[in-house]
Amino acid sequence: MTFELTVLGSSSALPTSTKFPSAQVLNVHERFFLIDCGEGTQMQLRKAKIKFGRIDHIFISHLHGDHVFGLFGLLSTYNLLGRKKKLHLYGHSQLNIIIDFYITHFAQDNAFSIEVHPLLERKYQKVYEDKVVEIFAFPLKHRVPTFGFLFMEKPRKLNLKKENIEKYGLNLNQILEIINGKDLVASSGEIIPFSELTIAPYKRRSFAYCSDTAVYNKITVYIEKVDLLYHEATFLEADKNLAKITGHSTALQAAKIALKANAGKLLIGHFSSRYKLKEDMLDEARQVFPETYEAEELKVFKVPLVRK
């Protein structure tokens, strides 16, 4: 029951020889969700050995080039590989224009359907749900409409301690009631609390993606207690005016958001190429939030299972 994030691209708008523009993949129980798709995403997917065909849902934070220019190549490759399955894209409504342009000029033979799910601006909204995961979008604060994404495992049921089936002669109906949190009235008339009969389930694991954004305290409500938080940190605090003007955050601001949201672990990235030492970014954030790590190309961050 995997819950792990692979960073494909971590650079800000100016990539380098080793840093690719924004893209990450979250694996939730072998469902693969691609988040942003900067130039070179398909090559990074190959390097990370993530099978393209496993991705059916792509989440686009906003329509700046360094978050979407990899879509064209990825979609072309899907077509060449003979994809037939529908591909779902989630993003600003104008994403439709980009896809239409691509189809008209580069993929008139496109053989699979692409559905763009337009997100509502300024709303917290559920955008996807299946048996094991729910995905929410929420507003960020950037120069163009931008969305953060929260990926959350669904709640798990209590696990019955198996020895109790025989001990109390439980039938299926009783078992279902117990694992749904109802106390047992035994044949003796004794009331046995469900907590004695069961093992606590694993906690829901969660990941939030917040990029690009200026510091925006409102999001801490949406991402409260998130296990793994990716928050952009384009600048150092010394350049916080620049961050404000350009709609970005500083490493310190990202750390304060993580602290306020009571996050488990913070990943920072999208560093401006003006800074030569990424350690400066990490040091600044760790002063406030020690569990800060760099979102670096091809690094994998696992969220372990923990009982409640």
Added chain:
Amino acid sequence: MTFELTVLGSSSALPTSTKFPSAQVLNVHERFFLIDCGEGTQMQLRKAKIKFGRIDHIFISHLHGDHVFGLFGLLSTYNLLGRKKKLHLYGHSQLNIIIDFYITHFAQDNAFSIEVHPLLERKYQKVYEDKVVEIFAFPLKHRVPTFGFLFMEKPRKLNLKKENIEKYGLNLNQILEIINGKDLVASSGEIIPFSELTIAPYKRRSFAYCSDTAVYNKITVYIEKVDLLYHEATFLEADKNLAKITGHSTALQAAKIALKANAGKLLIGHFSSRYKLKEDMLDEARQVFPETYEAEELKVFKVPLVRK
């Protein structure tokens, strides 16, 4: 007086973890010409340590995604880096639509001008000229209008053997006549052939880029005696029917073109990802044209100066 080609991307339409889509840079006396611009070209330019700002002319063979999807990111980066110089693009007239789309949706703040020079279909044409180089476009044979490019140094003048200035008391006018190939009438009345008074100049060096194309013998007229020829070789001869249907060439066909054109050296690339052993492509081509090499990422091919 450099004349060297750097391969940035050599893959066919499906890139891999190490192979990027088509892009090459030709350095002619420190003028840098970019030829095709597949996804990831800007990252490959960084790896090759070629300064972006030195490129003012980009040549696009055809409007398939694996030859143009890197334009968006490269143009964005130019803008972010503060480019002010005009950028010239050469390609099919519909390249204008792609650039207009990019400007409208991703670069309304674009601060440098981009001029698209539309190429004439089915014509051999000079598209660029400066003091040291002439560039020609010519038709290839693919599923969409596609252009090959020939880069040719301008002819050099003869070099006067300096001792003759004193020996014959030459004035500036006489010198100019001699190095333009006129025999000298000495004051004694004796006729001295210009070839005795001069050293032969270096030969014009040349490079031709032919991708994507089915085998097309007509091009051998345009590229006759080219020093360095890049010719696509998507398939092995065993799959020549597939090559024909898709508008591509086999390694053997590329070699035969090189032989017929009397080329100096042949580079092949754009190999289909179906073949695991690039040696098979090279072996096939070398049977006909021994001087065949693989156009591989970040490899540099220099054309040396040779006297006539």
